[in-house]
């Protein structure tokens with residue numbers, strides 16, 4: 198019993214520290230459809246189509262960036278977007294506890310870059 202406590206308590210502490218930096222409302226990405234993950238985890242701030250607006254076209258308060266603005270989006274580097282997504286920035290929550298770096302990179306190519314390409 199004592200030994201298991203010595204293992205479990207630090208694990209719980211580390212776990213809760215990790216959660217503090219996370220977006221608590223977002224589910225973990227466990228594989229599958231990255232477009233769906235955008236809808237589940239990112240759209241409430243960035244909008245379903247990446248333009249920072251809700252279904253009625255109203256500007257969302259915490260969008261931060263319009264991914265459909267090709268001219269601006271094309272100036273951004275994938276590596277910087279990976280970093281912001283994993284580590285967070287201001288109101289942008291960190292997703293490093295929810296997604297792997299490889300999945301974030303894949304999401305940028307398959308979802309975020311396509312918002313501007315339409």
Ligand code: HEC
Nearest residue numbers: 238239242259260261262273278281282286287288289290
């Ligand atoms: C709680 C609201 C919120 C959620 C949820 C959220 N974001 Fe953000 N995001 C922001 C804000 C605000 C910024 C602007 C941060 C800044 O530059 O100050 C931002 C910035 C970004 C940027 C950098 C854009 C730039 O300025 O170049 C990327 C990339 C990004 N978010 C991707 C994502 C992805 C992918 C998800 C889902 C996995 C997500 N965000 C979920 C609020 C959010």
